[in-house]
Amino acid sequence: MDKKMTQEEMVKEAVEEAKKAAEEQDAAQEAAGEDTEAVAEETVEEEADSEASEEEALEETAEEGFEKGAKGLFKRKPKKDKKDEQIEELKDKLTRQMAEFDNFRKRTEKEKSAMYEIGAKDIIEKILPVVDNFERGLGAVTEEQKEDSFVAGMEMIYKQIMTTLDSVGVKAIEAVGNEFDPDFHNAVMHVEDEEVGENIVVEEFQKGYTYRDTVVRHSMVKVAN
Template identity: 60%
Template sequence: MSKKHYKDEDVKRQSAEDIETAGERSTENDSGNAGEQEVPSEEQTSSQDASGESMEEETSSRKEENAELVQLKDKYLRTLAEYENFRKRSEKEKAQMFELGAKSIIEQLLPVVDNFERALEHISEEEKENSFVKGVEGIYKQIQKMFSDCDIQAIEAVGQKFDPALHNAVMTEEEGDAEEDTVTADLQKGYTYRGNVVRHSMVKVKK
C-alpha cells in the first residue's frame, strides 16, 4: 500500500476521535447545566426563608392588632355601661331630691290652706258679697288650681273604709248608721303628691 493511503486512514481515524471527544464534552456540559438548574442557589434559599419569616411576622402582628381591638372594644363597652349607670343613678337621685323638696314645700303650704278653709267656712251669706271676702276666695281658688296642676290631691275620707295608709284615726264613735270601720268625719284634710301621701287625713271612725 502507498504512503498516501496510510495518511488518509490516519486522517479519518483522527477525525472520528475528534468527533467522539467533542460529543463527550457536549454531553458533560449538558449534564453540568442540568445539575446547576436543579439545585437552587444559596441566595434563592435565603430569599425563600426570609419571605416565610416575613409572612409569619405579619400574621403574628395581625393577631396582636386584633387582640388589642377586642380589648379596646371591651373597655369601651364597660365604660359606656358605667356611664349609663351613673346617668340613671344621677337622674334618680335628682328626682328623689326634687320629690323631697316638693314635699317639704307642700307640707309648709298645707297649714295655710287649712286656715283659708276654716276662714271661708265661717263666712255668712251676707259677708260673701264683701270685696275682701271675695279676694280671699279668689286666692283660695288659685291655690286649689295650683294643687291640681301639680298633682296634689286631697284624700277622700268621709264615707270611705278606714285605710291606715291614708287615714289617721284620732277619734272613734259607736253610735250612728255607718258601717264599722267607716270614716264618719274628716277633722283635717290629708293630701297626696303624685300618688304618695304628704299628710294623712285626721279622721273619726265608726267602731
C-alpha cells in the same frame, strides 16, 4: 428329634421377632413423643414471640399517639399582631366606659327623680298649713260677709292655690262617709253611732292629701263603732 428342634427354633425366632417388634414400637413411640414435645415447644415459643410483637406494636402506637398529642397540646399559638392587640384593648376599654356611662346616666336620672319627689313633697307639706288657714278663715265667714270684696278676693286666692296643687298632682283624700283606711286615714277618735255602719269615717278634723298617689299627709278623722 430334628423336627422338635426345628419347632423350638421357630418358637425362639418368633419370640425374638416379637421382642424386636416391641422394642421397635417403643422406640417409635419415644421418638414420636419427642417430636410432639418439640412441636409443642416451638408452638409455645411462636405464640410468645407473636404476643411480644403485638405488645411492642401497641407500645409503639401509644408512644406515637402520645407524642402527637403532646405536640398538639404544647404547640405554640400564633402570636397576634401588636396592632390587633391594641385595637382589642381599646375596644374593651370603650365597651366598659360605655357601660359605666349608661349606669351613671340611669343612676343620675333616678337620683334626680327622687330628689324632685322629695323636694316637691317638702314644698307641698309647707303649703298645706296655708291651705288649712284659708279653709278655716273662709269657713268662719257669714253669708253677709261673703258679699265683701276682701272675702271674695280671699276666695279667689284659695281657689287658685287649689287649682295649682291639683295641676301638679296634689289631691285631697276622701274621708267622710268612706270606710276607714289606715293607709290614708289617721283615726284620732272613735264614736258609737247605730245609724252609721261599722268602721266608717263620720268626721274629718284635718284634710289629708296625696301627691302622685303617695300620701303627703294623712287625714285626721273620727271613726264610728
